[in-house]
Amino acid sequence: MFWDFEWTFQILPDLMRGLAVTVQATLLGYLIALVLGLAIAMVRRVPVVGTAVHAVMEFVRTTPLLVQLVFVFALAPSTVSALTVGIAVLGVHYSAYTAEVYRSGIEGVARGQWEAARALSLPASRTWGAVVLPQAIRKVIPALGNYLIAMFKDTPLLLAITVVELLAMARQVGSADFRVVEAFTVVGFLFLLVSIPSAIIIRRLERRYAAV
Amino acid sequence: MDFLIERLPVYLDGAWVTVQLTVGGIALAFVLAMFFGVLGTRPGWFPRAVATTYVEVFRGVSALVLMFWMAYALPLITGYQLDGRFAAIVAVGLNVGAYGAEVVRGAINAVPKAQFEATVALDMTWFQRMRLVVLPQAWAQMLPTFGNLSIELMKATAVSYLIGVADITAIAERMRQATGETVLAFSGALILYFLIAQVLIFGVRLLERRANHRLGRTPPGGKGILGLLRPPALTTSGGAK
Amino acid sequence: MPPSDASALINFDQVVKRFGDLTVLDHLDFSVAPGERVTLIGPSGSGKTTILRLLMTLEKVTEGLIEVDGEPFSHMPRGGRMVPANEAYLRPRRKRIGMVFQQFNLFPNMTVRKNLTEAPVHVLGLSRGEANARAEELLDLVGLSDKVDAHPTQLSGGQQQRVAIARALAMRPEILLLDEVTSALDPELVAGVLDVLRTVAETTDITMLCVTHEMGFARDVSHRVLMFDKGRIAEEGTPDEIFGDPREDRTKEFLRSVLDNGH
Numbered sequence: 023m024f025w026d027f028e029w030t031f032q033i034l035p036d037l038m039r040g041l042a043v044t045v046q047a048t049l050l051g052y053l054i055a056l057v058l059g060l061a062i063a064m065v066r067r068v069p070v071v072g073t074a075v076h077a078v079m080e081f082v083r084t085t086p087l088l089v090q091l092v093f094v095f096a097l098a099p100s101t102v103s104a105l106t107v108g109i110a111v112l113g114v115h116y117s118a119y120t121a122e123v124y125r126s127g128i129e130g131v132a133r134g135q136w137e138a139a140r141a142l143s144l145p146a147s148r149t150w151g152a153v154v155l156p157q158a159i160r161k162v163i164p165a166l167g168n169y170l171i172a173m174f175k176d177t178p179l180l181l182a183i184t185v186v187e188l189l190a191m192a193r194q195v196g197s198a199d200f201r202v203v204e205a206f207t208v209v210g211f212l213f214l215l216v217s218i219p220s221a222i223i224i225r226r227l228e229r230r231y232a233a234v
Numbered sequence: 235m236d237f238l239i240e241r242l243p244v245y246l247d248g249a250w251v252t253v254q255l256t257v258g259g260i261a262l263a264f265v266l267a268m269f270f271g272v273l274g275t276r277p278g279w280f281p282r283a284v285a286t287t288y289v290e291v292f293r294g295v296s297a298l299v300l301m302f303w304m305a306y307a308l309p310l311i312t313g314y315q316l317d318g319r320f321a322a323i324v325a326v327g328l329n330v331g332a333y334g335a336e337v338v339r340g341a342i343n344a345v346p347k348a349q350f351e352a353t354v355a356l357d358m359t360w361f362q363r364m365r366l367v368v369l370p371q372a373w374a375q376m377l378p379t380f381g382n383l384s385i386e387l388m389k390a391t392a393v394s395y396l397i398g399v400a401d402i403t404a405i406a407e408r409m410r411q412a413t414g415e416t417v418l419a420f421s422g423a424l425i426l427y428f429l430i431a432q433v434l435i436f437g438v439r440l441l442e443r444r445a446n447h448r449l450g451r452t453p454p455g456g457k458g459i460l461g462l463l464r465p466p467a468l469t470t471s472g473g474a475k
Numbered sequence: 476m477p478p479s480d481a482s483a484l485i486n487f488d489q490v491v492k493r494f495g496d497l498t499v500l501d502h503l504d505f506s507v508a509p510g511e512r513v514t515l516i517g518p519s520g521s522g523k524t525t526i527l528r529l530l531m532t533l534e535k536v537t538e539g540l541i542e543v544d545g546e547p548f549s550h551m552p553r554g555g556r557m558v559p560a561n562e563a564y565l566r567p568r569r570k571r572i573g574m575v576f577q578q579f580n581l582f583p584n585m586t587v588r589k590n591l592t593e594a595p596v597h598v599l600g601l602s603r604g605e606a607n608a609r610a611e612e613l614l615d616l617v618g619l620s621d622k623v624d625a626h627p628t629q630l631s632g633g634q635q636q637r638v639a640i641a642r643a644l645a646m647r648p649e650i651l652l653l654d655e656v657t658s659a660l661d662p663e664l665v666a667g668v669l670d671v672l673r674t675v676a677e678t679t680d681i682t683m684l685c686v687t688h689e690m691g692f693a694r695d696v697s698h699r700v701l702m703f704d705k706g707r708i709a710e711e712g713t714p715d716e717i718f719g720d721p722r723e724d725r726t727k728e729f730l731r732s733v734l735d736n737g738h
Binding site: 137 | 574578584594598643
Binding site: 081083084085086087088089090092093096097175176178179181182189193196202203205206207209210213214217218221 | 290291293294295296298299300302303306307310311385388389390391392393395396402403406407410416417420423424427428431432435
């Protein structure tokens with residue numbers, strides 16, 4: 023018998039602590055991706071600067087997150103914690119994706135909306151803040167949600183820079199007792215436990231916002 | 235610069251491994267995506283349940299978790315230690331194949347119903363209908379998302395370094411430890427990944443042109459070889475990461 | 476009316492507008508007096524709408540100069556010569572001009588009230604209370620007092636366009652630009668919108684530039700009609716002259732085609 027239920031229940035609290043780190047990294051990284059991605063999408067409309075920013079983000083998007091993590095971690099001063107580095111790199115990496123999502127949303131706003139804002143002499147802050155972005159973001163909420171799930175599934179990579187998240191915790195407790203089958207299998211189920219319900223929620227969102 | 239030129243052969247060894255993983259992963263992902271994607275469009279609850287289960291399970295668990303499970307847990311269950319490269323290819327293939335299956339299913343469902351009705355009128359079998367009518371039309375629609383997925387897959391292969399495969403990432407980490415040149419060691423790796431990604435993008439755009447040409451459509455970006463260099467819009471729909 | 480009339484509110488001086496190889500306005504000269512209501516007619520592609528879009532600064536002139544109230548508008552003086560006007564120069568001047576669009580362009584994410592108060596609050600600096608009072612007064616004028624809390628998507632096309640007229644008027648513009656405001660409407664909704672505009676014309680002294688195919692409306696409200704063809708003014712005159720006794724063949728042909736289409 024390769025499966026020990028009693029042991030599985032024993033390690034659950036440890037794994038839950040790992041899951042808490044995973045969730046924390048995901049949410050904070052996502053916050054960065056949401057804000058930075060929006061800034062990038064807006065800057066991309068500026069000539070020259072926008073093109074340069076786009077080129078940099080293409081490089082970020084087409085190279086592995088793992089290498090970026092290990093790279094930045096090696097360069098970061100030792101006063102910065104591994105978790106902080108992980109959250110920052112995760113956020114910047116995903117902002118390359120969210121920027122594209124926002125961009126498609128912004129381009130989806132009818133030209134007449136920009137023109138009406140101009141005809142009313144609205145300042146840039148109101149044109150973006152009150153007219154364009156509320157319409158653009160509403161349309162891309164499901165797409166943005168997909169990246170939250172994708173990001174959640176990418177956080178195990180943080181173990182490469184010594185962050186003890188869910189997978190690293192499983193490796194620790196599993197190898198200490200030579201019971202990795204249970205440890206890694208439970209990790210797999212925990213991921214499904216979070217990502218399948220989130221996928222269902224996203225599909226609901228799609229149905230709700232697709233009609234707009 | 236000398237640093238990288240001197241060590242280029244070592245990096246190229248790593249790049250060769252990454253290319254093998256990428257090509258192997260894409261081949262597996264493609265087969266799985268086609269199989270489960272088409273299965274998801276079959277009538278009846280059973281084929282659809284099988285397809286949905288595959289998609290949700292392997293989309294829901296990341297490639298790294300799969301890889302760890304295959305490299306460390308599976309040997310204990312079966313008694314066989316998998317080759318790291320094989321485990322990596324299977325893990326990224328299963329993972330990206332799940333995303334691809336959704337793309338295939340969506341593209342098939344997007345083929346106009348009138349096309350389907352025409353095949354019924356022509357007394358085609360299901361297999362003929364798929365091969366001759368539905369898939370060639372759906373194919374052109376799948377390709378842009380497949381292009382993005384192939385880059386995601388290439389990026390995911392970097393994770394295999396954590397189970398001991400000597401890919402580009404592993405070489406870079408080894409170089410860093412041997413020389414202490416962090417910036418150079420990792421810049422070399424990032425540039426190699428970037429170049430492989432550009433080759434993938436270019437290849438998919440060639441396929442796209444061919445597919446659109448066959449359907450009598452003008453390829454996006456315009457005609458001529460220069461059209462290939464124009465960036466297409468990144469698709470944000472289709473559920474692909 | 477001579478083009479450089481000192482009393483003109485709007486003056487086009489040799490204005491050229493090109494889109495690539497296509498010349499839409501060809502060395503155009505014309506002016507509009509304060510309080511004057513001018514209707515621009517002519518076949519599509521003759522440059523009428525472009526004139527409105529240039530005045531609203533939605534397009535930039537290729538050559539020539541537009542003046543508003545005796546001041547350069549499309550350009551500004553800098554270092555002894557004229558350079559294209561920048562945002563800072565345009566901001567205080569553009570406020571005096573309002574526009575109603577063919578496609579309404581109401582903000583769908585805002586209620587009718589918000590549509591009407593957004594610019595008065597954030598551009599004119601009105602208090603919420605003042606802006607609300609003004610909005611309610613204007614909604615009363617366009618006959619939609621009961622729709623103040625509705626969203627634009629809940630309104631018919633005609634109602635949306637009446638809200639759009641109220642939105643433009645909420646800025647108290649001196650110049651109102653009307654760009655084919657009834658072209659996107661179902662036939663039975665046209666009359667309601669035109670009635671509102673007639674009221675505005677009768678009760679205010681707003682200078683109006685109107686591009687329309689509604690010849691009856693043009694005849695009723697305008698002081699002067701300009702017939703455009705190929706980026707130039709083919710003929711101009713009072714409504715009676717243009718509609719009753721056109722001199723140019725192009726004008727006769729155009730009027731006949733419009734009447735044949737059931738307008």
